[in-house]
Amino acid sequence: MAQRMPPGFETWLRQRRPLFDTTFFKVAGLCPPPFLDRPQPAQPAQPTQPAQPDRPAAPAPAAAPPEDTGAAVAPKPTPQTAAADAPAATPPAAPAEARSIPIGRRHERGVDGEAVSLAADLLPRHVAILAGSGSGKTVLLRRLVEEAALLGIPAIVLDPNNDLSRLGEPWPVTPDGFTVDDEAKAARYIGTTEVVIWTPGRSAGNPVSLALLPDFAAIGDDRDEIDQAVEMARATLEPFVAATGTSARLKTGVLSAALRRFAERGGGPLADLVRLLEDLPEGISQVSKAGKLAADMADQLHAATESNPLLRAGATSLDPAVLFESPRGHTRISVVNLAGLASDAARDAFVNQLQMTLFTWIKRRPSASGRLYVLDEAQNFVPSQAGTACKASALSLVAQARKYGLGMVLATQTPKGIDNRIVSNCTTHFYGRMASPATIEATRELMAAKGGAADDIGRLGRGEFWFSTEGLRRPVKIRTPLCLSHHPANPPTAEDILTMARTHAP
CATH class of the missing domain: 3.40.50.300 (P-loop containing nucleotide triphosphate hydrolases)
Structure with a gap:
């Protein structure tokens, strides 16, 4: 019958529930308690309204075929139906209901079902x-x-x-x-x-x-997260320090090294990083012209703060x-x-x-x-x-x-x-x-x-x-x-x- 899907088969199946009469379901405790009446017949589905521009059509209350799809699907409104469909050992889902995001209704064969x-x-x-x-x-x-x-x-x-x-x-x-x-x-x-x-x-x-630099002091001693923050800061600063052309790789290397030293010292505002670049200490980078490249990047950052509206003072x-x-x-x-x-x-x-x-x-x-x-x-x-x-x-x-x-x-x-x-x-x-x-x-x-x-x-x-x-x-x-x-x-x-x-x- 399920393969042929004769008209009214689903409605009959949901109302009659023939498996509840089998010995296996009774012994396994999968049937509803005997003091519960059989669920009332579902109301006929109402046609959905046509969708309005830029929004979905209004949901129409109607019965949908039952399917075990996890806890995200709310129980049916009819108490008897809910009790019959739920496994015997399933606790009530009321506590989770207060912290849930309603997202719509099940939609099968053009009919809206449970929430x-x-x-x-x-x-x-x-x-x-x-x-x-x-x-x-x-x-x-x-x-x-x-x-x-x-x-x-x-x-x-x-x-x-x-x-x-x-x-x-x-x-x-x-x-x-x-x-x-x-x-x-x-x-x-x-x-x-x-x-x-x-x-x-x-x-x-x-x-x-927004500040160009993350709050390195807030990261603590987690080396992986420090490395991630340094990488984010480098990606942020590169467009402002003209890291392009033949010197791009050299500048990127010096900038990364300077940012690591800056993070190890606890970070600070952009002005503090600029001062570090203006007078880069020995040993921070192995690039031979590290000092000159760092000083050039400091000048580029000065120019950026004077010309870029996102970096100017006055905005929130x-x-x-x-x-x-x-x-x-x-x-x-x-x-x-x-x-x-x-x-x-x-x-x-x-x-x-x-x-x-x-x-x-x-x-x-x-x-x-x-x-x-x-x-x-x-x-x-x-x-x-x-x-x-x-x-x-x-x-x-x-x-x-x-x-x-x-x-x-x-x-x-x-x-x-x-x-x-x-x-x-x-x-x-x-x-x-x-x-x-x-x-x-x-x-x-x-x-x-x-x-x-x-x-x-x-x-x-x-x-x-x-x-x-x-x-x-x-x-x-x-x-x-x-x-x-x-x-x-x-x-x-x-x-x-x-x-x-x-x-x-x-």
Whole structure:
């Protein structure tokens, strides 16, 4: 019968439960207790509403076929059904419910089923969202940040395309598809969350500056982490010291040696490193012209601080505590809009400085409740082939951050375009619709490694994703809800961003 799938077979199977009449199930204790009635027949599925532009269709309550997919799937609403489906020895999941991120509903054969959630404790083990244009990726990304904020989890959100700068704006009109629960959550989110928009490189908005060097004193004596911090600092400084041409390798060697000595002495501000380079002591580097090369790099750093807007005094010197913590007791979301950084090099240098600062700061300020660091269009920051100024610091952060309660959420349209070491460090994956044969095949390969096989990855609707995390034997298909903050079809303009930055200032 299962192979033929006659009409009504699933409904009959779920209502009749013939295995409960077998001797084996009775002896093994797999049947529901005799004092429980049989579950009531499921209500007929209601047709889902058509998807609205830039958001998934409203979920329709309906019964879905039962499947053992791990603790991330919430029990069915009917108490009798829940008791019948659960193994006898399974304890109630109520304690975990208070620290979970609702992500949508199971979606099978066009019908929405039981609610699905992600344990908040899995966020520090990182999340990857792999989905193409028009898949609902941005809506999912925003809802994750919003639901985490409702649990008191703050976030730093990098916004390269202006898509995320409205996280602090309420919907002007209740959108189609919002449930009563969504309306209540949206009101609570706007009332309890403080969204601050930062505009590096744009003095008319909410400008910021970051230190070029990590806090070496905060690292302690861990040699591996000192080496990682030195490597991040070298990658940050190279664009500023003109380490190009025939002298590039020599300058890189001298700079690395000077940074190691600087870190051994406990570090300090950039001015202290410049003084070390101006008068480099003997024995720090074996390069024959080390002193001359170091003095030249000191001059380049002087010129950079006088000409680069990110290094000038006057802007807010961005401490991660300012990014994560609100003096008013609200949950803070810091949206860092990158539109004011005119070139890829400037953008990468800024992101590297931010990641380098986070790397050392979280060691001094670990979080038991969790924090988020969100990178949209992650393939631009941690590409699979080429190197960028921020790639080394991102790899160090993804490997170390989980120990200190910082979860990274990375979204990309090109699964093969992002460094595999990033994706493999993410415990939770979302796979959305892909368009090109190459990205479809790449996504299938990633899903196969998680035990799934999605032949429909090129046909998924907006807001439909395959979801995989710890506790699931294989990916399950879900439909995600609409985000709680205003998300119109078109992103805000540059002038809109500056206005919002002045409005959403700390």
